[in-house]
Amino acid sequence: MANHPRSADKAGSKATIHEVAQRAKVSITTVSRAINSPSLVDPQTARRIWKAIDELSYYPDVHARSLVSGKSNILGLIVSDITNPFFPELVKGFEDAVVQHGYEVLVSSTNYDPERMALCVRRMLERQVEGVAVMTSEMQEHLVDQLVSRRVPTVFLDVGTPGAGISNIVVDYAHGINEAVQHLFALGHRKIGFISGPESLASAQTRRTAFLESMANHGLPQHAQWIRQGDHKVAGGVAAMNEMLALPDHPTAVMASNDLTAIGMMSAIRKAGLSVPGDISVVGFDDIWLAEFTEPPLTTVRFPRDQVAQQACLALMSDLTMRADASKPSEYRVETHLVVRDSTAAV
Amino acid sequence: MANHPRSADKAGSKATIHEVAQRAKVSITTVSRAINSPSLVDPQTARRIWKAIDELSYYPDVHARSLVSGKSNILGLIVSDITNPFFPELVKGFEDAVVQHGYEVLVSSTNYDPERMALCVRRMLERQVEGVAVMTSEMQEHLVDQLVSRRVPTVFLDVGTPGAGISNIVVDYAHGINEAVQHLFALGHRKIGFISGPESLASAQTRRTAFLESMANHGLPQHAQWIRQGDHKVAGGVAAMNEMLALPDHPTAVMASNDLTAIGMMSAIRKAGLSVPGDISVVGFDDIWLAEFTEPPLTTVRFPRDQVAQQACLALMSDLTMRADASKPSEYRVETHLVVRDSTAAV
DNA sequence: CTGTTAGCGCCTTCAA
DNA sequence: TTGAAGGCGCTAACAG
Numbered sequence: 001m002a003n004h005p006r007s008a009d010k011a012g013s014k015a016t017i018h019e020v021a022q023r024a025k026v027s028i029t030t031v032s033r034a035i036n037s038p039s040l041v042d043p044q045t046a047r048r049i050w051k052a053i054d055e056l057s058y059y060p061d062v063h064a065r066s067l068v069s070g071k072s073n074i075l076g077l078i079v080s081d082i083t084n085p086f087f088p089e090l091v092k093g094f095e096d097a098v099v100q101h102g103y104e105v106l107v108s109s110t111n112y113d114p115e116r117m118a119l120c121v122r123r124m125l126e127r128q129v130e131g132v133a134v135m136t137s138e139m140q141e142h143l144v145d146q147l148v149s150r151r152v153p154t155v156f157l158d159v160g161t162p163g164a165g166i167s168n169i170v171v172d173y174a175h176g177i178n179e180a181v182q183h184l185f186a187l188g189h190r191k192i193g194f195i196s197g198p199e200s201l202a203s204a205q206t207r208r209t210a211f212l213e214s215m216a217n218h219g220l221p222q223h224a225q226w227i228r229q230g231d232h233k234v235a236g237g238v239a240a241m242n243e244m245l246a247l248p249d250h251p252t253a254v255m256a257s258n259d260l261t262a263i264g265m266m267s268a269i270r271k272a273g274l275s276v277p278g279d280i281s282v283v284g285f286d287d288i289w290l291a292e293f294t295e296p297p298l299t300t301v302r303f304p305r306d307q308v309a310q311q312a313c314l315a316l317m318s319d320l321t322m323r324a325d326a327s328k329p330s331e332y333r334v335e336t337h338l339v340v341r342d343s344t345a346a347v
Numbered sequence: 348m349a350n351h352p353r354s355a356d357k358a359g360s361k362a363t364i365h366e367v368a369q370r371a372k373v374s375i376t377t378v379s380r381a382i383n384s385p386s387l388v389d390p391q392t393a394r395r396i397w398k399a400i401d402e403l404s405y406y407p408d409v410h411a412r413s414l415v416s417g418k419s420n421i422l423g424l425i426v427s428d429i430t431n432p433f434f435p436e437l438v439k440g441f442e443d444a445v446v447q448h449g450y451e452v453l454v455s456s457t458n459y460d461p462e463r464m465a466l467c468v469r470r471m472l473e474r475q476v477e478g479v480a481v482m483t484s485e486m487q488e489h490l491v492d493q494l495v496s497r498r499v500p501t502v503f504l505d506v507g508t509p510g511a512g513i514s515n516i517v518v519d520y521a522h523g524i525n526e527a528v529q530h531l532f533a534l535g536h537r538k539i540g541f542i543s544g545p546e547s548l549a550s551a552q553t554r555r556t557a558f559l560e561s562m563a564n565h566g567l568p569q570h571a572q573w574i575r576q577g578d579h580k581v582a583g584g585v586a587a588m589n590e591m592l593a594l595p596d597h598p599t600a601v602m603a604s605n606d607l608t609a610i611g612m613m614s615a616i617r618k619a620g621l622s623v624p625g626d627i628s629v630v631g632f633d634d635i636w637l638a639e640f641t642e643p644p645l646t647t648v649r650f651p652r653d654q655v656a657q658q659a660c661l662a663l664m665s666d667l668t669m670r671a672d673a674s675k676p677s678e679y680r681v682e683t684h685l686v687v688r689d690s691t692a693a694v
Numbered sequence: 695c696t697g698t699t700a701g702c703g704c705c706t707t708c709a710a
Numbered sequence: 711t712t713g714a715a716g717g718c719g720c721t722a723a724c725a726g
Contacts, residue, residue, distance in 0.1 A: 014497070016719060027697045032721060042695060062473055063413040064719035068702045072410065082442075083435045083636065092429050092456060104474065107454055109439060126409055127451065150361070234640060263640050270642070289430065293581060293610050295617070295642040363703060374713045379705060389711060411703035415718050 015056035023052040035060065066128065074104045075316055076124040076132040080112050085260075085288040086305070090135055093309025101317055103130070110136055121146055131155070131316035135308070137201050153319035155312045158203050162330040167315035169308055169332045173203070174210040176301035176336030177255070180283045181214040183299075183338055184253045188347040189281060193226035193251035195240040195261050204232065207257050207285060226251045230261040237264020245272050252347050253281035259288045259300055266294065266343065277345035287339055296342035307334045362403035370399040382407065413475065421451045422663055423471040423479035427459050432607075432635040433652070437482055440656025448664055450477070457483055468493055478502070478663035482655070484548055500666035502659045505550055509677040514662035516655055516679045520550070521557040523648035523683030524602070527630045528561040530646075530685055531600045535694040536628060540573030540598035542587040542608050551579065554604050554632060573598050577608040584611020592619050599694050600628035606635045606647055613641065613690065624692035634686055643689035654681045 021028040026045060034041045034049040041049075052058070066072045075098050079087045095105050106127055108120040117136075121143045124132055131153040147154045148166065155167040162168045184192055194211045197204025208227070215222055225247055230236030237256060241264065244250050256262035262284030266276050276282050276296060284291055284300035291298040311332040319330075368375040373392060381388045381396040388396075399405070413419045422445050426434045442452050453474055455467040464483070468490045471479055478500040494501045495513065502514040509515045531539055541558045544551025555574070562569055572594055577583030584603060588611065591597050603609035609631030613623050623629050623643060631638060631647035638645040658679040666677075 018719080028720080029698080029722090030696060033696085036721080040695070045695080059473055061414070061475075061719050063410045063419065063475065064702090065721080066410040066702095067408070067414050067704090067719080068721050070702075082429075082439050085432075085636070088430045088435050095429075095454075095456065099470075104453065104470065106451065107442075109442065123446075123451065126406055128408075128410065267640070267642075289432070290637045290640075293614070293637075293641075295614070365703080375704080376706085376713055377711085380712085383705080387711075392711080408703050411718090412705080413718095414703080414720090415705050417718075 014061070015058040017058070017060070019056055020049065020052045020058050023056065024049040070128075071130055072128040073102070074106050074127055074129045075313070076120075076127075076129040077105055077107045078117070078120050078124070078132065078134045078136055079107065079109055080136040081109050082107070085290060086258075086286055086303075087135075089289070089305040090309050093306040094133060094135075094313055097310050097313035101313065112136075114140060118143060125150060125152070130320055133157075133312040133316060135312070137203060153316055155315040155319075157308060157312070158206075165319055167319065167330040167332065169311050169315070169334065171203070171303065171308070172333055172335050173207050174213070176285075176303075176338055177207060177210040178214040178217070179338035180255060180299075180301055181211065181218055181220075183340065184255075184281060184283065184344065185218050185220070187253075187281065187344060189251075189253040190220060191223070191226070191249075191251040191253070192220060193223070193228070193244055193254040195228050195230045195237060195244075195254060195256050195265065197230060197232040197257040197261070199229070201232070204257050211255060223251070226254075230257060230264070232258050232260060234260050234264040234267070237261035238268045239264075241265040241268035242272075245269070245274075251280070253283070253344065255283040255285070257285055259284035259286045259291050259298060262291075262298055262300065262343075263294055266298075276343050281344040281347075283338075283344060291339075292341070294343075299341045299344040300339055301336050302339050303336055304334050361408070362405040364405070364407070366403055367396065367399045367405050370403065371396040417475075419475040419477060420449070421453050421474055421476045422660075423467075423474075423476040424452055424454045425457060425464070425467050425471070425479065425481045425483055426454065427457055427483040429454070429456050432637065433605075433633055433650075434482075436636070436652040437656050440653040441480060441482075441660055444657050444660035448660065459483075461487060465490060472497060472499070478667055480504075480659040480663065482659070484550060500663050502662040502666075504655060504659070505553075512666055514666065514677040514679065516658050516662070516681065518550070518650065518655070519680055519682050520554050521560070523632075523650075523685055524554060524557040525561040525564070526685035527602060527646075527648055528558065528565055528567075530687065531602075531628060531630065531691065532565050532567070534600075534628065534691060536598075536600040537567060538570070538573070538596075538598040538600070539567060540570070540575070540591055540601040542575050542577045542584060542591075542601060542603050542612065544577060544579040544604040544608070546576070548579070551604050558602060570598075573601075577604060577611070579605045579607060581607050581611040581614070584608035585615045586611075588612040588615035589619075592616070592621075598627070600630070600691065602630040602632070604632055606631040606633045606638050606645060609638075609645055609647065609690075610641055613643075613645075623690050628691040630685075630691060638686075639688070641690075646688045646691040647686055648683050649686050650683055651681050 017028045017031050021031045031049055034046045077094050098105050110117040110120055133155045135157045153165045157169050158171050160168055196208040228240040230240045256265055262282050266282055269276050269280050284298045287300045287302035291300050364375045364378050368378045378396055381393045424441050445452050457464040457467055480502045482504045500512045504516050505518050507515055543555040575587040577587045603612055609629050613629055616623050616627050631645045634647045634649035638647050
């Protein structure tokens with residue numbers, strides 16, 4: 001730890017490459033090389049340089065670097081709303097992965113607002129991000145175009161068509177949902193309902209479809225009354241469940257399009273004087289952190305957010321390195337799996 | 348690579364100030380002025396320039412700007428762990444506030460790891476952040492020094508001593524905790540326990556102390572057995588509560604140092620065949636998002652994270668503008684308040 | 695292996 | 711009111 005109260009350093013004045021060069025008695029070029037292409041400089045000199053660098057606690061000015069190289073060393077991450085329990089893990093995973101590759105992350109929330117989304121993209125562009133992960137569903141064509149026309153590698157979650165510099169992470173919702181149906185089936189459930197997410201959300205549609213197909217595969221009947229729509233929030237789950245409970249004949253098990261919905265459902269069921277899983281089994285989707293701590297702990301399908309984050313980073317990195325090679329798969333997939341806890345039981 | 352100055356917009360080639368100047372038939376200086384000091388340029392010319400800017404969808408290169416001005420237009424935010432339900436709101440609030448002021452945010456998680464904290468500070472410094480909000484407790488002296496010696500305005504949450512360029516947001520834990528005790532007292536509770544956070548956490552200590560004092564003020568006895576230690580996680584709450592339940596005589600109400608602890612407690616109580624609030628009332632702290640959805644909904648003390656975020660931003664902005672004026676208060680305070688839900692009831 | 699020479703895109707004196 | 715010239719700190723040819 002060479003932290004002498006020496007000359008420079010002090011007073012917040014950042015050391016420049018010049019001072020390092022001077023101190024090491026070489027030209028600034030050599031300093032630059034010692035840092036960026038160590039193999040091109042004599043070990044002796046290099047040592048002197050590093051000594052100087054250390055003594056001055058010098059580090060390159062990122063802005064100067066970006067200016068000359070045209071590369072910002074920043075990756076963008078656009079999410080809908082970080083306070084939505086779905087996102088934090090995604091953000092964290094992405095940040096970890098990206099930092100490991102020596103990049104920085106610029107996160108931005110759209111708050112589900114198309115206008116804010118436009119601003120997000122704008123800010124990203126201004127900062128010259130080298131790639132963007134768009135982990136939200138309210139993507140719009142013309143914004144994608146802005147990214148694409150700027151040649152900014154982009155990775156989407158479950159939307160868009162892969163192409164040059166555009167990757168997509170496709171989530172296999174069907175797998176986990178099928179496991180869930182199977183699980184309920186094995187427990188003797190035959191009357192299974194589903195509360196979906198908002199119409200507008202593509203991924204919500206996909207989940208619903210997957211459920212319907214799985215039901216068909218199990219030779220189970222679809223009861224229109226038992227397929228209702230929520231909003232991916234707690235309130236929607238409550239409302240939809242109440243409607244279902246008002247039916248003369250209600251399902252013995254209900255699946256939800258996401259965990260918040262499931263939580264709302266459980267609350268509604270309890271309020272109706274029934275018990276989970278005693279009277280009705282409940283299965284969620286996402287496996288958000290709190291699913292483990294609901295009462296009863298929620299059986300749900302895990303959406304592997306950490307994997308998605310890592311894949312997103314990888315996709316970007318690969319687009320970044322092999323600039324021209326368009327022969328890449330550029331489509332990544334992640335699985336979903338059932339996590340059995342206590343909100344499901346035999347009929 | 349063809350680099351035609353004339354071909355507009357297309358093909359990801361960012362327009363430069365030169366192209367704008369050329370197109371508007373003025374010098375780059377004038378363009379720069381039209382953007383930064385509109386008053387210094389003839390309205391006529393200005394209009395021509397803006398037209399050109401618009402046509403080329405030109406926007407200044409932030410890196411070039413940063414390089415020459417030495418200012419990055421970025422504020423840093425350091426948090427412990429974004430997946431901790433306590434932080435997302437803080438992050439969001441900060442981001443919103445900061446963006447509103449035309450700045451960008453660089454978030455970084457320490458994962459409670461001192462080493463990672465050092466890296467965070469390092470990364471902030473490298474990016475030349477103009478200010479940093481350190482919203483975590485594991486701050487270390489020498490890191491603060493790095494920030495201070497670089498003259499980077501910093502704002503802390505509940506730690507550190509304010510000074511030149513150093514602000515502190517102090518949270519009035521006592522107020523909310525006192526409200527809670529009073530609430531329980533009014534419900535007839537006299538035997539009140541407390542499960543604290545980890546010894547090492549200053550804010551946890553503060554909460555415990557506040558509880559003890561409030562108890563004294565209410566003329567309530569302190570029963571050493573009823574004051575136990577948790578870890579601010581669910582597991583700690585479970586363990587501590589189990590110990591308490593094993594006592595020959597247990598409290599009729601127990602307060603927790605944070606909501607996760609409270610959730611653990613409720614789980615333990617239920618597992619012991621008792622009910623909340625029927626047998627034991629529970630009060631949490633923080634009012635994390637999910638507190639509203641536990642079973643029963645948790646009575647807790649709200650830690651106003653959004654306010655903290657805004658204050659942090661304000662503190663930084665004010666340090667940023669009135670550079671030299673050290674006569675600022677530089678200490679901000681926020682209140683905490685009880686939020687009554689269903690986990691508390693009369694004895 | 696090392697130094698010299700040009701800029702990267704922009705802002706800022708200093709003149710006109 | 712405008713323009714020309716000189717960097718900001720760094721990297722990248724192009725010589726030695």
